[in-house]
Amino acid sequence: MEKEISQAVIRRLPRYYRYLGELLEEGVERISSSDLSSRMKVTASQIRQDLNNFGGFGQQGYGYNVQFLYDEIGRILGLNETHRIIVMGAGNLGQAITNYMKFEKFGFVITALFDVNPKLKGKKIRDVPIYMIDELDEYCKNNKVDIAALTLPKEKAETTAKHLVRLGVHAIWNFAHVDLDLKDSRVVIESVHLSDSLMQLSYNIVKNS
Amino acid sequence: MEKEISQAVIRRLPRYYRYLGELLEEGVERISSSDLSSRMKVTASQIRQDLNNFGGFGQQGYGYNVQFLYDEIGRILGLNETHRIIVMGAGNLGQAITNYMKFEKFGFVITALFDVNPKLKGKKIRDVPIYMIDELDEYCKNNKVDIAALTLPKEKAETTAKHLVRLGVHAIWNFAHVDLDLKDSRVVIESVHLSDSLMQLSYNIVKNS
Numbered sequence: 370m371e372k373e374i375s376q377a378v379i380r381r382l383p384r385y386y387r388y389l390g391e392l393l394e395e396g397v398e399r400i401s402s403s404d405l406s407s408r409m410k411v412t413a414s415q416i417r418q419d420l421n422n423f424g425g426f427g428q429q430g431y432g433y434n435v436q437f438l439y440d441e442i443g444r445i446l447g448l449n450e451t452h453r454i455i456v457m458g459a460g461n462l463g464q465a466i467t468n469y470m471k472f473e474k475f476g477f478v479i480t481a482l483f484d485v486n487p488k489l490k491g492k493k494i495r496d497v498p499i500y501m502i503d504e505l506d507e508y509c510k511n512n513k514v515d516i517a518a519l520t521l522p523k524e525k526a527e528t529t530a531k532h533l534v535r536l537g538v539h540a541i542w543n544f545a546h547v548d549l550d551l552k553d554s555r556v557v558i559e560s561v562h563l564s565d566s567l568m569q570l571s572y573n574i575v576k577n578s
Numbered sequence: 579m580e581k582e583i584s585q586a587v588i589r590r591l592p593r594y595y596r597y598l599g600e601l602l603e604e605g606v607e608r609i610s611s612s613d614l615s616s617r618m619k620v621t622a623s624q625i626r627q628d629l630n631n632f633g634g635f636g637q638q639g640y641g642y643n644v645q646f647l648y649d650e651i652g653r654i655l656g657l658n659e660t661h662r663i664i665v666m667g668a669g670n671l672g673q674a675i676t677n678y679m680k681f682e683k684f685g686f687v688i689t690a691l692f693d694v695n696p697k698l699k700g701k702k703i704r705d706v707p708i709y710m711i712d713e714l715d716e717y718c719k720n721n722k723v724d725i726a727a728l729t730l731p732k733e734k735a736e737t738t739a740k741h742l743v744r745l746g747v748h749a750i751w752n753f754a755h756v757d758l759d760l761k762d763s764r765v766v767i768e769s770v771h772l773s774d775s776l777m778q779l780s781y782n783i784v785k786n787s
Contacts, residue, residue, distance in 0.1 A: 379781055383774035387755070410759075446777045447784035461677050465670030469772070471755060477776055516779065540783045542776065546596065546680060550619075557786055559779035561772065563678070565592035567686055567751065568655045570725060570768035572588055574749045575656035577766055 374422050374445070381419060382442050384409070389439040399432040452477045453513055454542070457529055458520035459484035459492075459499045462544060466518055467494040477516070481508060509536040516540040523547040530556075583631050583654070590628060591651050593618070598648040608641040661686050662722055663751070666738055667729035668693035668701075668708045671753060675727055676703040686725070690717060718745040725749040732756040739765075 388409055392400060402420070406413040420433065423441045443449060454472075456463045459482040466472075467479050482489075482499045489499045500508060508514075517533045519526050519541060526545035533541065534556055543549055543560040551558070597618055601609060611629070615622040629642065632650045652658060663681075665672045668691040675681075676688050691708045698708045709717060717723075726742045728735050728750060735754035742750065743765055752758055752769040760767070 380778065382781070383771070383777040384757075386777065387771075387774070409757075445781065447780040448777065450780075450784070452780055452783070461670055461674030465674050466772075468670050471773060472776060475773060475777065475780075477780070515783065539786070540779055542779055548593075548596075548618075555786065557779060557782040559775055559782070561770065561775050562592070562596075563675075563770065564680060564684060565596070566768055566770050567681060568592040568595065568657065568684065569589065570749055570751055570766060571656040571659075571661055571686075572591070572654065573766040573768070574661070574724065575659070577748070577764065 378419050378422055382446055385419070386439065386442045386446065386448075389435055389442065392435045393439060397435055400435055401432040405433070448476050450476060452515040454479045454516045454518055455508070455514050455538075456482045456518045456520060457533075458482075459486070459489050459494070460520060463518070463520040464494050466520065467497050480512065480514075483508075505532075506536060509533075509538065514538050516542055518542040518544065520544045527551075530558075587628050587631055591655055594628070595648065595651045595655065595657075598644055598651065601644045602648060606644055609644055610641040614642070657685050659685060661724040663688045663725045663727055664717070664723050664747075665691045665727045665729060666742075667691075668695070668698050668703070669729060671729040672727070673703050675729065676706050689721065689723075692717075714741075715745060718742075718747065723747050725751055727751040727753065729753045736760075739767075 388405065402413040402416045406416055409416070420438065423438065423445070454477055456466055456479060459467075463482055463484070467482060472479070479497050482494060482497060483502050483505050484499055485502050487501065490501050492499045514537070517530075517538045517540070519529060521529055521544075523545040526543065526547055527549055530541050530543070530549050530551055534551060534553055539555050540557045541549060541551075541559070543558055544563070546562060546564055548560065549558050597614065611622040611625045614625055618625070629647065632647065632654070663686055665675055665688060668676075672691055672693070676691060681688070688706050691703060691706060692711050692714055693708055694711050696710065699710050701708045723746070726739075726747045726749070728738060730738055730753075732754040735752065735756055736758055739750050739752070739758050739760055743760060743762055748764050749766045750758060750760075750768070752767055753772070755771060755773055757769065758767050
């Protein structure tokens with residue numbers, strides 16, 4: 370079970386996880402690779418290849434056990450553990466992430482926001498308190514932080530990320546419009562570049578018109 | 579110039595565009611593929627291959643003209659045109675997108691938000707008015723809409739997207755946790771799946787620990 374799975378497969382796993390979750394919600398217990406194929410719009414052979422990485426794949430004509438695969442992929446993705454997240458920046462985006470309840474379902478719990486705006490001091494988003502940035506060191510000393518989400522201007526992102534790493538945070542979910550270069554192999558970074566995504570869309574609009 | 583460029587290259591263009599923009603801000607006029615390579619952490623040969631798609635590439639030892647490449651890639655990405663965006667859903671995420679000034683710099687102008695919450699009626703985010711969803715048809719009749727950003731629960735996303743397509747909107751920027759299936763080849767969809775991104779991060783945390 371613990372053999373190396375290729376990064377290409379890994380990148381497809383959240384999508385499998387999402388579709389398997391929808392099947393569970395619909396009460397589907399087993400699904401053939403061809404049914405899953407038409408739902409997900411990938412070839413059945415791709416699905417068979419990908420899911421063969423996880424054992425427990427159905428016999429010919431019998432299909433996959435949806436719950437088993439869902440749990441197994443969830444485990445591979447680390448969703449059986451709780452991940453504590455702090456959000457750097459309590460502006461609209463930071464608040465949007467904090468308000469997005471679905472993350473908790475997957476084990477991601479937001480425990481605090483940090484901002485420089487004194488007007489936000491002591492406020493809460495849902496039940497999550499907003500602290501001032503000068504309380505960050507103390508907070509990280511007293512609380513386990515697994516992930517820091519950066520919803521900051523790009524000018525501040527790298528300095529803040531480096532400071533967080535010094536405080537022991539080794540995973541960064543970066544929304545700033547910059548690639549972080551932390552020169553530290555222990556740090557895991559995942560970036561969401563909204564502008565890049567919008568540019569892809571724009572390219573396809575121009576191409577289609 | 580108008581030969582077909584592969585999707586793999588296209589997906590890398592926004593990142594080139596971002597780095598070239600940073601170089602321009604720093605006043606850099608020319609850059610060699612090896613300097614760009616060490617900045618972007620991709621191989622120089624990859625950069626040469628990618629940028630050869632756009633002509634105007636420098637001679638050996640002379641480097642790329644930063645402004646030329648920046649403009650050319652911007653043109654390929656359709657950033658020389660204005661794209662009018664409406665945002666469906668005026669919650670935190672919709673407001674965050676509307677407040678993000680940088681999109682305008684790239685030609686993406688948000689013209690309206692739509693929501694079902696009557697408390698939001700008549701309010702503005704920056705200068706952008708929030709309308710009620712029952713004003714959508716009229717709005718689309720009287721205003722050009724190039725892109726609709728969906729910041730809605732997944733249950734409402736597909737119905738809303740289909741309605742928008744009937745109203746003549748052919749590009750969807752989807753933030754809902756679902757793959758939209760509109761069965762209409764004219765429609766261009768780009769999804770930002772935040773949960774998928776968080777799961778990638780979680781996988782890499784578990785792998786690294």
